[in-house]
Amino acid sequence: MRLFGGFIFDRARGKPVTLDVGVGTFKKRLVGPPVGEGGWKEENQRNREGENLSNILESLGGLELSSYPLVALSGAVKGTGEVSKIMRELIEALDVFVGRYLTLIATGYIGLKFVHYKVFPDFPPF
Numbered sequence: 001m002r003l004f005g006g007f008i009f010d011r012a013r014g015k016p017v018t019l020d021v022g023v024g025t026f027k028k029r030l031v032g033p034p035v036g037e038g039g040w041k042e043e044n045q046r047n048r049e050g051e052n053l054s055n056i057l058e059s060l061g062g063l064e065l066s067s068y069p070l071v072a073l074s075g076a077v078k079g080t081g082e083v084s085k086i087m088r089e090l091i092e093a094l095d096v097f098v099g100r101y102l103t104l105i106a107t108g109y110i111g112l113k114f115v116h117y118k119v120f121p122d123f124p125p126f
């Protein structure tokens with residue numbers, strides 16, 4: 001949903017199609033306008049700044065009225081995808097936390113009971 005919603009949302013607002021391959025400074029742009037003189041660092045900074053609400057609303061100012069439904073629908077799809085991404089990350093973090101510490105607590109409890117019943121079976125003496 002993030003991929004398709006974001007793609008359609010950007011096209012409906014008039015942003016160019018880009019396809020970048022690679023990581024960090026080894027990126028190469030296959031489709032779209034060339035990277036500016038500042039390189040990928042400046043390009044990434046510009047992309048991060050371009051996704052705040054005020055810039056999105058400014059980009060909607062020059063659109064025709066007939067394209068608003070497509071922008072709204074694709075924005076809703078992209079927003080749903082972003083919310084599902086956040087929920088997935090939260091659930092994965094909770095799963096890792098519970099899995100890791102539940103294992104530690106269960107192993108510690110088994111070790112404590114082993115020491116209590118096998119090593120010191122007569123403790124406490126009263």
